[in-house]
Amino acid sequence: MQGLVEFVLSNFIFTLINLWIMYWVLKKFLFKPTTEYMEGRKKSIADSIQEAEMKNKEADESKAQYDMKLQDIKKERSQIIDEATKRAEKRGDEIIKAAEDEAEKVIERAMTEIQREKQKSLNEMKNEISQLAIAAATKVIEKDLDEGTHHKMIQQFIDEVGETKWQN
Structure with a gap:
């Protein structure tokens, strides 16, 4: 019986050739594509x-730009609000000033109208008093009056003038 392990040169050479062919096939078809795949994946x-x-x-830069733009927009918004507030206050002041001016004009016109009406009333009263005085003088001249009649006519004249004054 021969030993279980025997060295046979032909088997050894055949095994070496098989190993070399197997290595070449594996290298060509397995190791090279796998290595290329791994390199590509890497x-x-x-x-x-x-x-x-x-x-x-880029996202950090965009965020920084966005933050800057947001701050600029906030500043611009504040400026717009401030300008609008100032314009509104100015317009309010102008409206108040115009109303005050108009009120002064109305008061001046009313005072002028009152003065004119007062002068008109005084002129009318003077005219009526003059007419009454002329009428009284005419009556005095037409009649020869005694002292009692004269006092009576004066009293009547005063009563008429008083009524005229209170009627106006």
């Missing part, structure tokens, strides 16, 4: 990480 992951970092940086 490169793809590195590119994705780099792209993500760039996008993250």
Whole structure:
């Protein structure tokens, strides 16, 4: 009986050739594509990480620009509100001033009208008093009056003038 393990040169050479063929086939069809795939995957992951970092940086820059624009908008909004408030206050002051001026004009016109009416009333009273005095004088001249009649006519004249004065 021969031993379980025997060294046979032909088997050894055949095994070496088979190993070498197997190594070459595996290298050609398995190791090379797998290595290329792994390198490609590694490169793809590195590119994705780099792209993500760039996008993250761009996002940070965009956020900074957005924050700056937001602050500018807030400043502009405040300026617009301040300007509108100032314009409204100015317009309110103008309206109040115009109303005060108009009120003064109305008061002046009313005072002028009152003065004119007062003067008109005084003139009318003077005319009536003059007419009454002329009428009384005419009556006195027409009649030869005694003292009692004369006092009676004066009293009557005063009563008529008083009534005229109170009627106006």
